[in-house]
Amino acid sequence: MANKVLGLTAVDQTSLLRIAILGLISIVAIGSRLYSVIRFESVIHEFDPWFNYRTTRYLVNNGFDKFWNWFDETAWYPLGRVVGGTVYPGIMVTSATIYNALHMLNIPVDVRNVCVFLAPVFSAFTAIATYKLGKEVKNATAGLLAAAFIGVAPGYISRSVAGSYDNEGIAIFLLVFTFFLWLRSVRLGSAMYGALTAVFYFYMVSAWGGYVFIINLIPLHVFALLVMGRYSNRLYVAYSTFYVIGTLASMQIPFVGFQPTFTSEHMAALGTFGLLQLVAFANFVRTLLPDQHFQILLRGAVFSLFVVGVGGLVLLTMTGVIAPWTGRFYSLWDTGYAKIHIPIIASVSEHQPTAWPNFFFDLNMLIWLLPAGIYFSFRELTDNHVFLILYSIFAAYFAGVMVRLILTLTPIVCVMAGISMANIFETFLNVRNLPAVETDASTDTTGSGAAAISVSVAEAKEKKKTVDTQSTSSGLSAHTEAGSGSKKSGKKAKGSNKTASKASGTTGSKDAANEDASTLDAPLTAVTTSAAAAVRKPASKNQPPNPAMPAFSPKRLYALFPKIVVMANFLYFLCMFQWHCSWVTSSAYSSPSVVLASRSPDGSTHIIDDFREAYYWLRKNTKPDAKVLSWWDYGYQLAGMADRVTLVDNNTWNNTHIATVGKILASDENTAYELARRHDVDYVLVVFGGMIGYSGDDINKFLWMIRIAQGVYPDDVKESDFFNSQGQYAIGESASKTMLNSLMHKLCYYRFNEVMGPQAFDRVRKQKLPSSVTLDNFEEAYTTENWMVRIYKVKDLDNLGRSHRAVSVLEGPKTSRTMF
């Protein structure tokens, strides 16, 4: 293209355009993650982020050395926690670096804001990394589309909204970028890119436990290539460099340590490394030996190696040198495993198997573009495409097993969707090779082209005829795609309605969307189509511009028709996709869960801030070393917001300790009191939703506490005791005696019926309340506005050595009037 715009050549124009598009994608990616800040505030969300935030603060305030050696005695009282050695420090170090850099530039931001906005900023980086990946495996168009998809895909947004300060926030960027570097190093056989892959792999190891995915997928890729007979020196260089540097680097993280040498998760990588050396050696030997000798040698070697290898592995695993797979990994193969063996893993909702609507909810149309992408990959099937196919299949499987692993599926789905869409665009936006009569038709005049297109749509509707006369160089697939697309739209051109299409947008139904697009939106989107064609032209192969030609010849319009219809459809899908993503983000993924919002009948929002009320009360009005007992869910928040000592927290490393807390909450008051005093507990905190109908409260989680406690103390706690005679999980009068006597039940319902009137009932369980709940050994210390958090003080021992029950009997019942 010889045209110069603003003195830029076509190449410069495209790169400028690409940068501009990537910039816009980044802005959209960041922008759509800010709903939570706009709706609520710049606050750290949920549970784990509070720990990350707290450690980041510690790192910023005390420096890296202290952080590395930090023994946190306020967690897991009385055990404490070696934070430096049990943490993936990547995200904290990243934030602290950003924080220090900003302060060096005299931009005094609060560390909280760095943490809150870290994930959105990294999502922009992810978009850029995805662009690089897409460009690596296909072309810039695919890259840009993939970047646009990952920028807004809810599957990724769910873990990276502002305030969701968790490892995944930066890890997905690292995952994608590592894969990009890996593919490039395989393609180029470059040791430098191999080393860079290792560096980013190291960063990934330091940031997220999900690095195991990389260290299994890359060997798998190598193994698959070897099996396919695609061994090359490039592969050898890339993998050897990556594995050696990457593994050595990863061992520098204390939490990982020597795991790469003895755990099962890392064995595949080691084995593949060995295999690769053998194959390389075999290749080398083949150049020296005659073929026949080599065959014999190969057979013998393969057999003996297999026997030795498998035997050795089994032996080492049996003797315990190689650690067996951890529970979380077993649950990847058998979804029922965790529920039976490790209730603590099963009790976390994000470890549940995925329900199928989740895929549509999180990925929308991308989910059906994924198989298309795999198909296109198979058609080309370079080394890179083998990787993409493997990644797709494995990530799809894992996403089906565990809800949270949709996150690792999202990048590949976006890349695959980008490839599919790029293929579609290439085929259907190519208006140069139209029928021979009209070969020199023009596409330069966008306006007239658009007019022509809308006319053509009208004509096509009248004729209801499939037109597929083009003969392009893009081959078979383009034909079939075009044919099917236009057939559908041709058939269903009439009798559509808008509501159907709206529904279809959310469910991803293709047909309904087609109807709408072909009739209602076609003229409108057609304009965009041709505009897009004009815009994209510089990006495609550089061809000399056609001289201006009449755009209104009917034959040409027939040829254009299927293209227009297909593109209109896909543009409609793209619009719906964006709409869906924004909707999902704003409605489902932007709630901090620390602060809740309810909507009053008049439409105004009411903020429910009970959690922070309780935590702040603890922070300001209890002694600094007070020990607070609560279920482990609230441990990190207590440490972060209340700044008090906790017994258990979300780092569920010690099942026995958690079971002890479960036992305290499930026992009767006297047993619980003795246990609590033995653990130096000062306050007990429970979350109770019965007042305002908050269903995520402790009574609903209570069964899990019982199960976990039962796992360790089967003699003291029995799940069956907590069900009433009809086998129901009741809380009112009909509840079992054990249930009514349990500490959890008492702490939740203590004096609750006094404010709820004679028809008192629990708004979550929809059951009548027990008539009276007595409490002797604990006293109410604080209850929040909506009763959501109730804090009790463990009473001191009586001065005269009496039991608290005896004291309260002696002093008579507490004077209290009921409200009603």
Place this chain on the structure above:
Amino acid sequence: MRIQWLLAVFVLLGVAAAAQQATGLVNTNLIRTVSLANLPYVMEQIGVVVQNDHSSKVFKTYTLPAVDALPLSSQQAFERKSGVELNIVDGKAVLKKPLQPGEKLSINVERVLYTGAMPVGRVGQTEDQVWEWPAQMVSSVYPIRKQKTVVSVPGEIKQHVNATVEGRKATFVAPGVIRFKANGVQLMATYRREYFVSHWANDLNILDHYDMRSLAPQPRASFDKVSQLMAKFMKTRDNFVKTLLVKVPREAREMYVVDEIGNVSTSLVASAREEFKVMQLRPRYPMLGGWNYTWWHGYSVPLTGYLRTEGTKYRLRVPFMGSIAGCAESQDQLTVAMAEARNTLVSQYELRVVLPEGAHDVSVRAAPTGDIRLVPLKYYLDSTGRTVVVVEARNVAPGMADQDVLVEYEYPGWALWQKPMVVGGVVFVLFMLASLVNRLHLGLATREAGIKS
């Protein structure tokens, strides 16, 4: 022999001491009036008639009667007849006219004391608070011939020792104690106020940081949610401090309330009167006796109302401190008068005025209690840094909220452009560097070849 000498010295010393005591000033009549109506502040007025009993000595100063061992926030002395205020130096009032032998003078001493009353025991959530005030006699370096203390209290007097009680007044002529009902809110705070001056935005940003503690008696039993709810619905009184009222200027905007863990989203702003608005801050939790709450709030006002200029010389006049009033009433019962109540002691106060970058030759005139420093600070994208005026004070008197602090500084016109120029320059240099590095070709192959490969 030696012993005799020693004895003689002792005798001489004794005589000298006796002579000094016997002759000099005498407080012939002393009446102390104490008002406990504004607890936690104790307002004290001492009227004293001083007589020079010495035969020849002339007195230029008068040592003021001693304060009970309580922190003093302000002290003033007047000559009663003329109403002239006397200077106080090291606890001594400098008399306008030396007191000649035999002469009499009436002096009024006005004081504000901190936390004079003590809570009696613990108190239930909805019970009345009972406070105790120990009445000690005034002591002075001069003999007191006659003295009397009259105490007025805000509520019913429950018990008294050594006092003559008449309604809500008790009179003491000897040390005694009274116990009385006082349900008013009493708070104590460590307070920091920061002003940020921005010439660019014509904006004066104000930040108030409080560490607040309720001085009410400790709760007797455990917290009782049920009775708290009942008091709320029945609109009966209880001992929770529920709202904090802050008067802010009418033109204040961009207000916010934040504490250590995030926004406090339960606050309102009411336009009270023509001249000011009232911010109604609701703490995350209502405060019982002994409970603490820390937060900060802020707002912006146009700078023009506070800054005067003469060429490159600027004069900034801002209030020395802000005022805050605690309220036990719930939000729908608030009145403007409550916002003007003075029930918060400020035991430590720090004022910081952050001047714009480039301001120099700073001079400060603040209330006499303050201890003034100038501190450098680097703030948003500063290159040379700016000056912060820091004024610290302890046990601030209630009247200080009405006083102003005056900061004068030179601010040349070009200083306004310093930051944009520096930032723009750095960005430009970075751009040029990046462009240069991009154009640099370090490989062996030619550029075209590089692109092709």
